[in-house]
Amino acid sequence: MTTELSPATELPPTPDYDAWPIEADIETADVTPRLVTVRWSDGRVSRYHSIWLRENAGDETTVNPATRERILDLSRLPGWPEIAAAEIDDAGALCLTFTPEDIRLRFHPGWLRAHDYDNAEDPEAPLVPVTLWNGGPDAALDSLDASGLLDSEKGSAAEEAILAPALESVLGKGLVRLRNLPTQSGSLETIARRIGPIRPTNFGLLFDVKAKPNPDSNAYTSIALPPHTDLPTREYHPGLQMLHCLENSVEGGEAVMLDGFAVAEALRERDPEAFDTLTRVHWCYANTAKTTDYVWYSPMIRLDDRGALLEVRIADFLRGPLQAPFEDVEQAYAALMTLQQMLREPGFAIRFTYAPGDLVIFDNRRLLHARDAFEGTSGHRWLQGCYMERDEIRSRYRMVQRAGRVMRVGAR
Ligand SMILES: [Fe+2]
Known part of the structure; x- marks a missing residue:
């Protein structure tokens, strides 16, 4: 069988939608x-x-x-x-x-x-090299002015100029803060869809983080929250979280972010046995509310099959009863407490105060977030949040890269 060839003066199609500049003949x-x-x-x-x-x-x-x-x-x-x-x-x-x-x-x-x-x-190298970071009093998160994002056309150069560095920060450092976005309730959905589809959960497509009556999570009170990842109770806990500040006039409630991978690497260095225990022993994560009952068992630190950090799964208020082999129990708790002491070290934490219009996007399987208690009667603190998968950020970033290659091919 002989198939018809495209004319030999034109390059043949590739098995994808991408553009491939000719680096060498x-x-x-x-x-x-x-x-x-x-x-x-x-x-x-x-x-x-x-x-x-x-x-x-x-x-x-x-x-x-x-x-x-x-x-x-x-x-x-x-x-x-x-x-x-x-x-x-x-x-x-x-x-x-x-x-x-x-x-x-x-x-x-x-x-x-x-x-x-x-x-x-x-x-299989990551799209953007993973950079571990420490916090401390002088540390700040990458912040970008995103005021033009929603006015930009989808797929336009103006949109990419905002999204490309934002996605790069999320892929490399695990977080970014976009500033000067709208403060209308629900606008997060439109903003998030500029990156990819939202992952709905039992807390809704968007969830409101504010003190409310009859809370079904500690997040919906004014008490302090220790460093945690969200929804560790799911078999596949969300890869990304977005928190969008609509109002913040309370006293207190400062936000805290830690690089869970940096903490895990520091633990590996300081106490290899505790690190090993946390990569091995399965903890129980449980969110047993009045109408739902989510439970999953997993190590607290997971490595991929090449030994690189894949995820941390940490939320003390969502741990159920440990059901580990009898001889592992004390060792597991000792490792847990070593980790928890490290999570309180100020040297790991970036602290900041949300301003209305801020949107913090972070890798929920890497970063830990926390907040101080706030005075519920001193004003209003209202964040809206949503989840997404890591795949969406990677896909969107590949599209940014593809657009760059298309331009290079077009310029030849
Ligand atoms: Fe949370």
Whole structure:
């Protein structure tokens, strides 16, 4: 079978919606049946397996052009895809003939270079390097003027100029404060949707943090809240939280933020045994209200399968009865108290007072937030909040990066 090729003066489609600037040209392509060795104009050498190339072609036997999702099922090919011939065409694309299908497919050099798994240092590296931070009296959170956000067109350069640095702070440091936003009740929903969909919970799409009668959470009183992550009682607790200040005229109620990853790393350094215990023993997290009953068991500090910090799950007022193996119990409580003492160290905390129009966006599986008690009769303190997943920030940030690549390709 031979498929129709796009004209050799044009670069072929890629299996995605992205734009891939040409960083270097393909100079030569040496093939064996199952391997292509590409030599680039800047001297880099990249090897690609024939089967990898076959399934990552951008043509319509491989990818549905309407969705850019794969339609090829490798297991239905008449045999292992091998390469019979290779050439670099006039457009600079790599053109390969595969057997036993007898199909010629073209590959975009920018895309190939960007997906060079032979030379990739860490393909799973975070989009923005994770920067741990300490607090202390001189520490301040990244703050940005977002007054033009809601007037900007969606996807416009003006919107990206506000969102790009904000997303970068959230991805790298775990938080950002946007300032000078509207103070209308409900405007948080419109603001949040500029980034992505909101995750609703039993507290609503948006929740109001203010002292109220018959509270179903300590958050809805004027008492101090210790450093915590929200909803650790869920199997998958929300990756992001947004708190939007509509009113703040009370005395007290100062907000506190801590980098839970910095605290965890400090614990690993100071007391490796306590750190290990908190990554191992499952605690019970429970939010058993009058009409709902959420319970989940998890370690307090979780690492991913590469040993990097994945999340902290800390909320003393939402811990249920520990149900750990008998011999772990005292060790678990000792580690817990060591951690709790560290959480009170002023050197970890950033303190600030919310002003109306402030929106703090933070990684709820990394940052801990707390507040001082406030005098409920001295004025009003009203925050509206919502949750979102980390995926939404990452997706939005990738779109910002893609827009930058599209501009670079367009400028060529
Ligand atoms: Fe909270």
